[in-house]
Amino acid sequence: MSDNPKITVIGASNIDLIGFSKDKLIYQDSNIGSLETIIGGVGRNIAENLKRLDFDVELLTVFADDEFSKTIKNSCAQLGISTDYSLTIKGSKTSLFIAIMDRYNDLALGLSAMDIYNEIPDSFITDNLDLIAQNDYCILETNLPVSILELVTEKLPNVRFALEAVSAKKALKAKSILDRLYILKCNSIEAELLSGIKVEYENDYEKLIEHFLKLGVKKVFITLGKDGVAYGDENEVFISKNKIITPVNTNGAGDAFMAGLLYAEAKGFDLYDMVKFGSGCAQITIQHKNAVHPEICEEMVLKTIA
Incomplete structure (x- = not known):
């Protein structure tokens, strides 16, 4: 058991099927490439990154009673990620995610089949309130x-919640809880949808961040892809530029960034170093075909950002 803070992650665990195109994608046609099947899911990916950074992690996710879920459970057990309080829904199907990557190994199209998460009963949260409350952060x-x-943000107003917005369509689910968040992490499209503010110039990101801060979010991080990260709190608003790296697979980069933010936050880093550490985690992640780099650790991240 480490001396690092304990973190609860509530989120998805998937089986991911990733297709890599050898040439420029031709839509409405069959493309030549390669396929990889990996264990993923936003919540599970964040949990694995945190565990590899030596945090104690409790993953609250939803399993089916099929072979795919058994595979995910076994993987979590081998990694030392606790899923003891996760939910199993009999007769359901494990959530699946299909990603088609372009020739630059960036996401061209994704398709998620995650109906199992619409079946979560309120008791999944109410039965675990004490567990969530005793940990330092909840993602x-x-x-x-x-x-x-x-429900979880209403029942536990003293917990520091960090939210990963995931995608443009799904981000809108968080609109009603923005005032309860300690950390908000989203990309520029998600930030525009959540705020109603259109970005036309770089200084518009300052307006976006100030909007979320006025709602009550304490720390805001807006990822801009190759253009860096816009971030801010009550003391500063800034844009940090990214180091350009040719990716092997960009899936999981955002999850790694979020894990890096929580690591740095728990360690007491200032805002600039939080972004630096999170960006280091993302840079490491995109250099591996998996959604989580299997060798990522504190030492590797510190060397990357040095």
Whole structure:
């Protein structure tokens, strides 16, 4: 058992099927490439990154009673990620995610089949309130239904919640809980949808961040892809530029960034170093075909950002 803070992650665990195109994608046609099957899911990916950074992690996710879920459970057990309080729904199907990557190994199209998360009962949260409350932070993500996001943040007002917005369509699920968040992490499209503010110029990111801060979010991080990260709190608003790296697979980069933010936050880093550490985690992650780099650790991240 480490001396690091304990973190609860409430979110999705998936089986991911990733297709890599050898040439420029031709839509409405069969493309030549390669396929990889990996264990993923936003919540599970964040939990694995945190565990590899030597944090104690409790993953609250939803399993089916099929072979795919058994595979995910076994993987979590081998990694030392506790899923003891996760939910199993009999007769359901494990959530699946299919990603088609372009020739630059960036996401061209994704398709998620995650109906199992619409079946989560309120008791999944109410039965675990004491568990969530005793940990230092709780990470949420928008594969969860609105009712669950609202319930856990309402019942535990003293917990520091960090939210991963996941995708443009799903991000809107978080609109009603923005005032209860300690950390908000989203990309520029998700930030525009959540705020109603259109970005036309770089200084518009300052307006976005100030909007979320006025709602009550304490720390805001808006990832801008190759253009860096816009971030801010009550003391500063800034844009940090990224180091350009040719990716092997960009899936999981955002999850690694979120894990890095929580690591740095728990360690007491200032805002600039939080972004630096999170970006280091993302840079490491995109250099591996898996959604989580199997060798990521504190030493590797510190060397990357040095």
